[in-house]
Amino acid sequence: MTIAPPIDLSPRLTSLDPAVFGVPTGREVEWRFAPLDVFSKFFQAIDGAGSVTARGATEFVRNVDVLDLHSSWLPTDRPMAIARSLVQQAVVIDIPKDRVIEDPIMVDLQGSAASCYQHVEVNVGAFSSAVVVLQHDMDRDVCGAIVVTVGDGAKLTMLSVVAGDTNAVHISNWHTTTGRDSAFVGCTVTTGGRAVRISPSVTYRAPGGSAELLGVFLADSEQYLEHRIFVEHEQPHCTSRVTYKGALSGAGAHTVWVGDVLVRRGATGTDTYEMNRNLLLTEGPRADSVPNLELETGDIVGAGHASATGRFDDEQLFYLQARGIPEHQARQLVVRGFFAEVLARLNQGQLRDAMMRLISHRLGLPEQVSTSGFGS
Amino acid sequence: MGSLVITDVYASVTTDEGEFEIIKGVSLTIESGTTHAVMGPNGSGKSTLAYVIAGHPKYRVTSGEITLDGVDVLSMSVDARARAGLFLAMQYPVEVPGVSVSNFLRTSVTAIRGEAPKLRTWVKEMKDAMMALQIDPAFAERNVNEGFSGGEKKRHEILQLSLLSPKFAILDETDSGLDVDALRTVSEGVNAFKQQSDAGVLLITHYTRILQYIKPDFVHVFFDGRIVKSGGADLANALESEGYEQFSPASA
């Protein structure tokens, strides 16, 4: 485990003006792991950059001109500020209040140029329930925000899928604000791209909100995958659960998981737990895992964190092999099982299976095994 | 008629403190259709012998030979040994998080039989096998051994035995952790397997109670890494009344 620097307790610097934020040098806490040579293209304005839009508008999904966008969200770093000021089209997903939408809303994102800015806004009205899946365009380099507002008493399950066997560079800040007694489940599935940096964050606007942040990631040779979580408890009686698992293989595979959870003085009755586990499948990869919990009040229900990076469990391998299962397949079964524990928390059978298939495919596991017997 | 032949096997384990010899010259021939019980005190090396036959990577065979129907076993990978017809019901079955019993069984049966069983007949076959061992069908969707009680783990091992139908089965303390009813059910499972398949069985146990249900043809006393005495079924009873003390060097 990497030693965590203390969380900066002061309010985060926010601005629409990129000049407010310095150009990252690599000495900053937030950028100390990242390959800046790859990400630096998004530290300056890019000539001829495009925008990300959703393929095929539906009842709930619209592409709008940013000039018509009503958003109170403010960027927290330079790439986001540049993206926010230069993006021309935004994707808006509006779920009216009191609607229960069972079928997942699939949002196939598509960039208009080799490098693109992105702004996705999701609003779920009070007492509504919806499932939204963002499928990112991995043929383009993308930088931008996903801004989610979950209304009072509303439920949102959302997936952000960054998968595709490409060399794309991807940076996204995924900020969610939850309402009173609302329930948010946000899951990142990250397998693709040359360098990916995803920053999911949650704030609670009112008491009683719950947030479950899930993530699975698979890094292969020369891939850099970073997940930087920030949960800020300011309201009483809110819960957060962060469960991230990663598997790494091959030389130069590097993953970074940072889990900052901050419980402010007024957030009494908070219940929070964060966990990251990484599985090293071969020699060579590097997994950084930095959980960090700051409590400004002791008047809480529970708070904890766990982080572990380990090698393959040889006993599991032996057990499976002793039942005739060849080593290669046994390894894949164990890795699949490792991720299944996270995806099982997605109370969405169809999506869970789809994500498991995506992972199995990435692991080179035959479909027939992956579909039989997973889940119910 | 086949046989599992163990000839003068020595095996050791390497720990931080160095290399330790655990198996110190074991020879044993198991013909198919026969049942051999191996009894011995804690720590005498019974499980290690079972692991060595199955090919656990932790143990190194320093000399000796093991053949299955004349074919060298020691050069085979763990999975190849299983496919060749060896089965080990483990004393401490391993939890495999996130892998359901049904997926595991199907994958394993596919590997052993060389082709995937037909889905429709497979589901029935699995359910029937579970029913025979009084395993709740709900276990099919649970993760392998995760949260299973000691007895449930043992039944699950015997469930695999009946589905995989090996040529030679090693049952390592399958009786421990079972209450009387469960012991009877599990023993019936083992006996049914023996009848159907004419397999050879190596039964490792501490106690004679399982031998009332599964009748051994031979009993071997295991002590400090080797077989110190062999006999018929009646040897087990002598052990029960006299204990293993008589075999310790101190009492010799």
Ligand SMILES: Nc1ncnc2c1ncn2[C@@H]1O[C@H](COP(=O)(O)OP(=O)(O)OP(=O)(O)O)[C@@H](O)[C@H]1O
């Ligand atoms: N992986 C290992 N590392 C270190 N020592 C080991 C290892 N495996 C076995 N041993 C030692 O070898 C000896 C034999 O162990 P084994 O488990 O084979 O005994 P056993 O006869 O099966 O005992 P029990 O009746 O308790 O099951 C013990 O002293 C044990 O501590």
Ligand SMILES: [Mg+2]
């Ligand atoms: Mg033992």
